[in-house]
Amino acid sequence: MKNGICVAGNAIIDILYPIERYPGKGELTTITEGIMQATGGAMCNVIMDLARLDPALPLTAIGRIGDDPEGRMIMEELAKFPNISTDQMIYEGKTSFTAVMCENDTKQRTFFQYRGANAQLCEEDFDWSRIDCRLLHIGYILLLDTLDEEHAEYGTRMAKLLHSAKANGIKTSIDVVSETGDRFARLVPPALKYTDYCIINEIEAQNATGIPLRTETDALVKENLEKALHRLFEMGVSTWAVIHCPEGGFGMDADGNYIDLPSLVLPKGYIKGTVGAGDAFCSGVLYGAYEGRSLADAIRLGIASAACSLSREGSTEGMRTAKEAIELYGSMSGK
DSSP: OOOSEEEEEOOEEEEEEEESSOOOTTOOOOBOSOOEEEEESHHHHHHHHHHHHOTTSOEEEEOEEOSSHHHHHHHHHHTTOTTEEOTTOEEOSOOEEEEEEEETTTOOEEEEEEOGGGGGOOGGGOOTTTOOOSEEEEEEETSOTTTTSEETTTEEHHHHHHHHHHHTTOEEEEEEOOOOSSHHHHHHHHHHTTOSEEEEEHHHHHHHHOOOOBOTTOOBOGGGHHHHHHHHHHTTOOSEEEEEETTEEEEEETTOOEEEEEOOOOOTTOOOOOTTHHHHHHHHHHHHHHTTOOHHHHHHHHHHHHHHHHTSSSSSTTOOOHHHHHHHHHHHHOO
16 A cells, blocks of 8 residues: 655745845845745645654655755755655756745745756656655646646646556645746646645635635635635546635535635734745645545644744744644634
């Protein structure tokens, strides 16, 4: 019987720049003290979060990095977790990096991304005879250039990869990067046809489904969340569709049961950084799915995991064990 979770996709070094405010075009802002580097991207963030949630969980990393200082930093960080196997990582090109501009007051982040080696990740990098897992999580769609390429039969090469995983008896999970433009309509729907667990934020869900989830004043259109989740199932998701946003976690299962859980009310000063909080939420839900928990319990763990992540500046340093995360949830929610 297959065991563990394989996490694949973007392996990135994030360079975090604290700034006074995000400037307009042609304007200047000040970078304040506290510049730091950290691992980032769907693969790095999710696999290290999962390793912290359950140190006994078998994990496999698949991604492309360069044989450079940034790539070595990623491997050094992954090596800190005995339950993460990196035997299938590939060295080629230059390691991807993201310049993250983080406003000191609002903690709002803006990203400038260099694709690097991630752009070459492809189906041939997945040797199914060597991948021992029950669940494959891969992200981000829209940020893996080769897998985002069109495919005559499946729509995209990512969709073909997900089909191959399912043909090998592996459940699939995807994540998408937040991006403006029309690429969602071309690249996300083909992948959803072969997705068991879709865990995305409200902007990504809005772009994928065409259903408005934010107003022009940035208010959440809560009455549309259930419609958007229904639409994700119509687009092909088989088991769970989950949408996360600052206001909470919202999900639907294959029977149409709708879950609506609010985010935790965090004490003033608790939030040290928001980088990686979405991936932390995703990790909590994934772990819940892997463990056979109910959708509601998985979303609670996702909310708890995101709260843990927010307590530290880096992408994964704030994560705790699943037991500790749920205890945090209970202490802050009163449940």
